[in-house]
Amino acid sequence: MLDATVGTKNRVEVRGGRIRLTKSSAARGGGWIEIGTDPVIVGRNAACQLVLDDAKVSAVHAEFVATEQGVRVRDLDSRNGTFVGGVRVGDIYLLTSTKLRLGETEIQFEPLRPERITVSAIPSFGPLVASSPGMRAIFERLSKMAPTDLTVLITGETGTGKELVAQALHLASARSKKPFVVVDCGSIPPTLAEATLFGHERGAFTGAVDKRLSPFIEADGGTIFLDELGELPLEVQPKLLRALAERRIKSVGGSSYREVDVRVLAATRRDLVRAVNGGNFRSDLYFRVAQIKIELPALRQRVEDIPVLVRRMLKDLGDESAYERVSNMTLERLMRHDWPGNVRELRNAVAVAFALAAEGEEIDIAAHLGALTETPVHPSSSPSIPPGAGGGAASSSFASMKGRQFQEAKRDVLARFERDYFAALSEDAKGNVSEMARRAGMERAHVRAYLRRHGIGAKQEQE
Numbered sequence: 001m002l003d004a005t006v007g008t009k010n011r012v013e014v015r016g017g018r019i020r021l022t023k024s025s026a027a028r029g030g031g032w033i034e035i036g037t038d039p040v041i042v043g044r045n046a047a048c049q050l051v052l053d054d055a056k057v058s059a060v061h062a063e064f065v066a067t068e069q070g071v072r073v074r075d076l077d078s079r080n081g082t083f084v085g086g087v088r089v090g091d092i093y094l095l096t097s098t099k100l101r102l103g104e105t106e107i108q109f110e111p112l113r114p115e116r117i118t119v120s121a122i123p124s125f126g127p128l129v130a131s132s133p134g135m136r137a138i139f140e141r142l143s144k145m146a147p148t149d150l151t152v153l154i155t156g157e158t159g160t161g162k163e164l165v166a167q168a169l170h171l172a173s174a175r176s177k178k179p180f181v182v183v184d185c186g187s188i189p190p191t192l193a194e195a196t197l198f199g200h201e202r203g204a205f206t207g208a209v210d211k212r213l214s215p216f217i218e219a220d221g222g223t224i225f226l227d228e229l230g231e232l233p234l235e236v237q238p239k240l241l242r243a244l245a246e247r248r249i250k251s252v253g254g255s256s257y258r259e260v261d262v263r264v265l266a267a268t269r270r271d272l273v274r275a276v277n278g279g280n281f282r283s284d285l286y287f288r289v290a291q292i293k294i295e296l297p298a299l300r301q302r303v304e305d306i307p308v309l310v311r312r313m314l315k316d317l318g319d320e321s322a323y324e325r326v327s328n329m330t331l332e333r334l335m336r337h338d339w340p341g342n343v344r345e346l347r348n349a350v351a352v353a354f355a356l357a358a359e360g361e362e363i364d365i366a367a368h369l370g371a372l373t374e375t376p377v378h379p380s381s382s383p384s385i386p387p388g389a390g391g392g393a394a395s396s397s398f399a400s401m402k403g404r405q406f407q408e409a410k411r412d413v414l415a416r417f418e419r420d421y422f423a424a425l426s427e428d429a430k431g432n433v434s435e436m437a438r439r440a441g442m443e444r445a446h447v448r449a450y451l452r453r454h455g456i457g458a459k460q461e462q463e
């Protein structure tokens, strides 16, 4: 079985290196800086690991990190670019001695002998499972940082498991008995950002009929998870920075500060460090939050995780032995898929295939790929079907299915059903995502993903 790969490789080879300013630039100081698996950022900002005093260099200019392929250098959308031998580069891997130019500064790169990093022999961390060396190296890092109070920024495409990583970190920490509170920064309207983060007193502003507690207070002693941090309105970013630095908050309309003891975890799908140069995210807040960075690879970059993930998902559905009904051919097809919705897409496909498979029959997960990751069908561009029509909407569209391939037609019906279901749900729950999640019996992250996919607006969460 393909599952046999699990647990066999406990070491990954990472190719690192070191950088320093060349002789002509060295007047501005600095010795060698080692490049390991924690990213090294070079730029003018004082919080960068290599600070360049060069007016032609951007605040955060380029990032260096050791990977299995060599040292990855990424230009962070700098104004004047990163050059190697006169060629402007965006994202490259260095394996040999190289001179780079950033602004008017020259940097020398030297590779180091490949370093072997031992990765967790256990292919799981709390609720997370994986067998790829990359993910298991992440589990190793997670287990080291779980007991600390360090702020962690988790990045990755949608559905890669950012929220699950945050939960796992909380559960493995000494704070696990205290609350884990999620704040969805993506659904905070700019005018209510401060009140949503720090709470408000009764009557603090029009519409503030009741006092509202800050999620920082709700999470006291535990962990606060700032989801979609990249969407946080710019105006409230300095206030969040202050709260994180001083560990105290003041509610809107309140007269005094209150100390809070929370660990902060954050996630974003956006390339936040790049957003800094674009002026959409404050550099000081970025460096404050990204004390540790965990970058979750897309599922297509770690397809060897698919068998263990499928097994775990069937176990979660209450029948781990059903894994025997998943053929090697199905697993191979899953491994060739592109996974735009990542692990969430896999979970949906497994759930649908498991529900539809007859007793004892093969569970054909590959037949349900893409069904729940359709390109958004915006209400304005689709036939006018009243929200809430649900199955009726699907059946009324059968006429247009004639002569089309079954899988393609089924995807369309499902996409319409999803859109109508969530439009009606949103209307009933007045756009409140938590309420929608309760009614639909789903996780909030899933509800949000469906709303985004179908272009249905959600209101700020009233928790």
Ligand SMILES: Nc1ncnc2c1ncn2[C@@H]1O[C@H](COP(=O)(O)OP(=O)(O)OP(=O)(O)O)[C@@H](O)[C@H]1O
Residues within 6 Å of the ligand: 127, 128, 129, 130, 156, 157, 158, 159, 160, 161, 162, 163, 164, 165, 267, 269, 309, 312, 343, 344, 347, 445, 446, 449
């Ligand atoms: N390594 C894993 N092992 C088991 N389940 C996983 C793993 N990674 C993700 N999942 C599952 O995949 C789904 C999506 O995960 P999650 O909501 O954490 O993703 P996300 O990156 O926060 O997504 P988004 O950016 O859209 O909010 C969840 O059902 C989660 O339980």
